[in-house]
Amino acid sequence: xxxxxxxxxxxxxxxxxxxxxxxxxxxxxxxxxxxxxxxxxxxxxxxxxxxxxxxxxxxxxxxxxxxxxxxxxxxxxxxxxxxxxxxxxxxxxxxxxxxxxxxxxxxxxxxxxxxxxxxxxxxxxxxxxxxxxxxxxxxxxxxxxxxxxxxxxxxxxxxxxxxxxxxxxxxxxxxxxxxxxxxxxxxxxxxxxxxxxxxxxxxxxxxxxxxxxxxxxxxxxxxxxxxxxxxxxxxxxxxxxxxxxxxxxxxxxx
Amino acid sequence: xxxxxxxxxxxxxxxxxxxxxxxxxxxxxxxxxxxxxxxxxxxxxxxxxxxxxxxxxxxxxxxxxxxxxxxxxxxxxxxxxxxxxxxxxxxxxxxxxxxxxxxxxxxxxxxxxxxxxxxxxxxxxxxxxxxxxxxxxxxxxxxxxxxxxxxxxxxxxxxxxxxxxxxxxxxxxxxxxxxxxxxxxxxxxxxxxxxxxxxxxxxxxxxxxxxxxxxxxxxxxxxxxxxxxxxxxxxxxxxxxxxxxxxxxxxxxx
DNA sequence: CTCCCTTGTTTGTCCGGACAATGTGACTGC
DNA sequence: GCAGTCACATTGTCCGGACAAACAAGGGAG
Numbered sequence: 001x002x003x004x005x006x007x008x009x010x011x012x013x014x015x016x017x018x019x020x021x022x023x024x025x026x027x028x029x030x031x032x033x034x035x036x037x038x039x040x041x042x043x044x045x046x047x048x049x050x051x052x053x054x055x056x057x058x059x060x061x062x063x064x065x066x067x068x069x070x071x072x073x074x075x076x077x078x079x080x081x082x083x084x085x086x087x088x089x090x091x092x093x094x095x096x097x098x099x100x101x102x103x104x105x106x107x108x109x110x111x112x113x114x115x116x117x118x119x120x121x122x123x124x125x126x127x128x129x130x131x132x133x134x135x136x137x138x139x140x141x142x143x144x145x146x147x148x149x150x151x152x153x154x155x156x157x158x159x160x161x162x163x164x165x166x167x168x169x170x171x172x173x174x175x176x177x178x179x180x181x182x183x184x185x186x187x188x189x190x191x192x193x194x195x196x197x198x199x200x201x202x203x204x205x206x207x208x209x210x211x212x213x214x215x216x217x218x219x220x221x222x223x224x225x226x227x228x229x230x231x232x233x234x235x236x237x238x239x240x241x242x243x244x245x246x247x248x249x250x251x252x253x254x
Numbered sequence: 255x256x257x258x259x260x261x262x263x264x265x266x267x268x269x270x271x272x273x274x275x276x277x278x279x280x281x282x283x284x285x286x287x288x289x290x291x292x293x294x295x296x297x298x299x300x301x302x303x304x305x306x307x308x309x310x311x312x313x314x315x316x317x318x319x320x321x322x323x324x325x326x327x328x329x330x331x332x333x334x335x336x337x338x339x340x341x342x343x344x345x346x347x348x349x350x351x352x353x354x355x356x357x358x359x360x361x362x363x364x365x366x367x368x369x370x371x372x373x374x375x376x377x378x379x380x381x382x383x384x385x386x387x388x389x390x391x392x393x394x395x396x397x398x399x400x401x402x403x404x405x406x407x408x409x410x411x412x413x414x415x416x417x418x419x420x421x422x423x424x425x426x427x428x429x430x431x432x433x434x435x436x437x438x439x440x441x442x443x444x445x446x447x448x449x450x451x452x453x454x455x456x457x458x459x460x461x462x463x464x465x466x467x468x469x470x471x472x473x474x475x476x477x478x479x480x481x482x483x484x485x486x487x488x489x490x491x492x493x494x495x496x497x498x499x500x501x502x503x504x505x506x507x508x
Numbered sequence: 509c510t511c512c513c514t515t516g517t518t519t520g521t522c523c524g525g526a527c528a529a530t531g532t533g534a535c536t537g538c
Numbered sequence: 539g540c541a542g543t544c545a546c547a548t549t550g551t552c553c554g555g556a557c558a559a560a561c562a563a564g565g566g567a568g
Contacts, residue, residue: 023521043483049548060523065549073327075445078481081549082531088444089483189506190342191329197499198452198472216470216495218452227332229297229343241470245451252443275529277551303518314553319519335519336561 014057024059028067036076036087043089047077050085075251101147101155101237102177110149114174118144121163128160131223131234139163143173146208153209154244159235182232190227196220196246201238209240216241268311278313282321290330290341297343301331304339329505355401355409355491356431364403368428372398375417382414385477385488393417397427400462407463408498413489436486444481450474450500455492463494470495 016027035041047053047068054064068085071077079085105112122142129136141161147154159178161168166185173181179189197219206213218239226232270281289295301307301322308318322339325331333339359366376396383390395415401408413432415422420439427435433443451473460467472493480486 025521051548060525062524063522066521078444079549080531081529082547084548088481089479190332191506192504193501194504195499195501196450196472198470198495200470214468216452216454218450219499225343227342241452245449245473247447247449250446250448252445279551305518314555316554317552320551333519334561335559336517338518 016057016059025063025066025070028057028059028064029070032067032071033074033076036071041087043087045087046083047085047087075249100177100179101157102180105147105149105154112154113148113151115146115148116143116170116173117146118142119168119170119173124160128234132160132162132231134162141165141168143168143178145173149243152243153240155237155239156205156208157235157237159233161233162231165232178233187232188227189232190225190229192222192224194220194222198241205238209238211240211242218244218246220246270311270313279317279320279324282311282313282318283324286321286325287328287330290325295341297341299341300337301339301341329503354431354433355411356434359401359403359408366408367402367405369400369402370397370424370427371400372396373422373424373427378414382488386414386416386485388416395419395422397422397432399427403497406497407494409491409493410459410462411489411491413487415487416485419486432487441486442481443486444479444483446476446478448474448476452495459492463492465494465496472498472500474500 014028014031016024018024020027032041032047041047050061050064050068054061057064068077068079072079072085076088077085078088102112102114120142121139123137124132124134124140126136128140129138132140134140141163143157143159143161145157145159147157166182166187168181183189198216199219200214201209201211201217203213205211205217206215209217211217218241220235220237220239222233222235222237223231224233224235268282268285270278272278274281286295286301295301304315304318304322308315311318322331322333326333326339330342331339332342356366356368374396375393377391378386378388378394380390382394383392386394388394395417397411397413397415399411399413401411420436420441422435437443452470453473455463455465455467455469455471457467459465459471460469463471465471472495474489474491474493476487476489476491477485478487478489
């Protein structure tokens with residue numbers, strides 16, 4: 001009785017455009033990713049060896065390897081010496097982007113809205129100064145916002161930014177997310193340090209979010225750095241635990 | 255007035271052992287990482303161009319690039335065309351490992367302990383079956399544990415595993431973490447899907463964790479997959495929010 | 509003095525090849 | 539029938555070179 005093994009090598013239509021300015025390895029990796037996404041490359045199927053693949057596409061092996069490697073890093077493929085490269089079974093989404101709540105909600109089709117509660121410049125408290133790496137008492141921008149979805153409060157966001165980093169208008173803050181504005185201002189976000197916890201709501205917080213007093217809240221603190229290592233944002237957020245949770249995918253560091 | 259720019263090229267003592275079985279690029283990346291860790295390479299300092307570095311070490315440029323690239327992926331270095339490669343300022347730790355609570359506590363010097371509350375085989379409920387990708391009602395291993403630090407309850411852990419995956423003894427579960435046991439059994443963990451939220455403790459939960467009734471709890475659900483895409487573990491954990499929070503570093507996907 | 513262009517430096521991409529390490533499967537000897 | 543061994547397939551590592559693209563700084567024109 002022949003077992004219907006899924007580990008078959010899949011013939012695949014691939015092509016690259018050498019006149020395109022987009023790198024060849026990137027073209028290839030995108031096509032492979034799309035093929036996986038659309039189920040053309042089924043989980044468990046082998047990709048065919050690199051040498052043959054390179055020959056078929058008219059590329060060199062290093063280029064093909066670079067394409068495959070990027071997908072391995074994303075967790076979509078697994079390589080095994082002596083076996084080949086195969087598609088991972090599990091439904092990997094993406095390993096937790098540095099995303100704003102606004103983008104998350106929008107991606108979920110929730111039509112987010114923002115109320116700017118305060119938008120001022122204040123002297124930095126000791127804590128804020130330490131997080132942002134500025135002098136205590138120096139002036140920082142302070143933004144307090146309420147994020148809504150379907151007209152219901154979802155989260156209360158309090159952010160501090162160094163002054164002079166970018167121009168910010170209240171109107172912009174109500175139309176889109178903070179990260180999008182920062183990226184648009186030419187700031188390249190690089191990394192962030194996050195702490196996620198929970199605690200009971202104070203009466204003021206409960207009132208603000210429309211929760212009963214003492215309700216559990218999900219809290220997040222985040223310091224964001226740009227690629228030069230400067231802290232560009234420090235935020236403390238509180239989410240309605242009854243309506244929001246963090247969901248993300250992790251990859252194991254090889 | 256000359257500004258004391260930190261962006262200096264740093265002379266560095268590096269060497270590789272060609273007789274070692276460990277890859278050359280890995281030797282180099284480890285030495286560079288150590289130099290950054292120990293502050294020999296200060297934040298903002300340039301690394302010197304790749305060609306010269308390769309020549310100095312007797313390596314080829316691709317090998318040097320591979321070493322540097324791995325550190326760029328870790329977020330320790332930043333490359334800029336026409337400028338060079340420089341060390342990132344911020345204190346990047348690690349971008350959130352697939353770690354067990356046990357390892358986290360041990361790393362923090364908390365001397366973790368485990369009480370195994372239950373260790374049985376049960377028929378899978380619809381939810382567990384869906385998460386693990388097994389048939390509803392088929393037998394799965396169920397482990398309930400209480401994790402303590404300094405004798406105080408920290409978290410209640412409830413895990414489900416497919417049967418036949420590995421041998422597990424209660425004694426082992428009390429001595430170390432589940433992930434360590436799985437790795438020791440030859441299972442290569444690959445990725446995990448996590449959901450983090452918060453809710454109020456039920457009376458039973460409060461009792462178990464030594465919290466007052468209705469206290470906020472931090473909750474985490476996790477499905478872990480191995481490199482073939484099988485789900486190898488599904489767990490629902492509740493943490494005392496007053497004593498525990500998740501902390502992690504994110505990198506921006508280029 | 510200011511602005512623009514040129515020039516040089518450095519990384520990004522790509523090639524073609526070579527050998528080593530590892531896992532698979534078939535073959536052979538017992 | 540079984541186990542050990544050998545050959546094969548495939549990825550891992552490494553080399554040396556070539557050209558393109560982006561950025562910074564210096565020099566020249568206005």
